Amino acid sequence: MSLASPSDTLFCTVDVVLLTLRDQTLHVLLHRRDREPHADAWALPGGFIHTAEDASTWDAAARVLADKTGITSPYLAQLATWSGPGRDPRGWSVSVVYYALVPAHIVPTEHDRLHLCAVAHLPELPFDHAHIVAEAVQRVRTKSVYSSLPVYLCGETFTLPELQAVYEAVLGEPINKVSFRRKVEELAMLEPVPGERQAGGAHRPAQLWRLRPEVRAAWALSLSERGLNSRG
């Protein structure tokens, strides 16, 4: 059977907003474009969907991120979809955008085509990428108020003072220590790691914590749950 309205001269891509914390500030990973349009400009890593390899736009985003930056992000979620005839000079385009949160240490060393940039001091970005980054930052801030999202900005294990600093960096305001610990406890998403950690200085060491395995599992499940990964 043939499509009623065959490919109406439209193309479909994915883009990834990868956010991380550096010097207590949100940074976004930019990639220098290989091709026209806007060749050699800093932009969000993105690319076409490969229908032969990708089982969803989520897969496409993960593949594009890995190909262009070498990163596999433990957290990669859909942000929204942008579209229109004018956003890309090549024609009517649809871009399904994902956002990733990673600890700074897994971002590879920057080089000529890879750059971490503070979200507050972005250069001119091509297409509508500036809007997209702004929306991603807003989403992360909003979700951080009531969820454990920022733990994905930490490494595998972390102390509560570290985690609190991460929350404060994301939200841009100080948090009450007691309230923070109460909140963490009631969310019940963390578990203590048997070991401890010495801060560099001369003081009591802090307990190490990690995300409870069920939580990571639940998050992975929520992907496949929604219709066998068809929700890309």
Place this chain on the structure above:
Amino acid sequence: MSLASPSDTLFCTVDVVLLTLRDQTLHVLLHRRDREPHADAWALPGGFIHTAEDASTWDAAARVLADKTGITSPYLAQLATWSGPGRDPRGWSVSVVYYALVPAHIVPTEHDRLHLCAVAHLPELPFDHAHIVAEAVQRVRTKSVYSSLPVYLCGETFTLPELQAVYEAVLGEPINKVSFRRKVEELAMLEPVPGERQAGGAHRPAQLWRLRPEVRAAWALSLSERGLNSRG
């Protein structure tokens, strides 16, 4: 210039989850499909993007909704995008899904190809439409907790007891009257209409309220703000 990875045998559609309240229950508008696949099955109204007429997927969703149901919804927002090789038998597909909220009285009389169905008692739906509806309902419930979303399920004007009943229907639980009124007041989104309304019975009539014009304006603005409507 040519596309690096030209249209990789993939097609892009929009679907609309139109929700309304009937008998104090959330209902979704289903449309009997005109064509294969799943011809004559009840499904979400949807269709292809027409790059010649649509300036965004938002425009496409509004057009599809108007064409198939005759409805122009005051609230139409992006839900998410579904994708994959298996969700539509015609091949690798991307569907950008929108959700609409309307008062029941603007839904046209049901006929052979148009049907309002309680979200709790959906028939078998083709594609991944059952998942999509579930996600839309969840989104509306979540947003209703902290926003004025449910006012779009009311008509132009309404009484506070009516609005409270709408909130209760959406959230599925009773709300404290005093707290509800405090909340409405602090959100500052409503204004009283000079007139009053008699309930059918013998009792004190209730004040009529409406959404403040600035709020409707702000909502319209938030569309165009994000990059000249490029966020479809």
Place this chain on the structure above:
DNA sequence: CCAATAGTGTCTCTGAGACACTATACC
């Protein structure tokens, strides 16, 4: 005056923040 619903005043109780305290490391 009665019934029925609209709308408000106020008490209580829960939860978040402020503050001060204790705990434990290195020097």
Place this chain on the structure above:
DNA sequence: GGTATAGTGTCTCAGAGACACTATTGG
């Protein structure tokens, strides 16, 4: 013992719900 940071006990205050009251209509 001093200092610095981790972690906790408790007081206070603000906001949400419960309840009871007043207001206003038709009968």
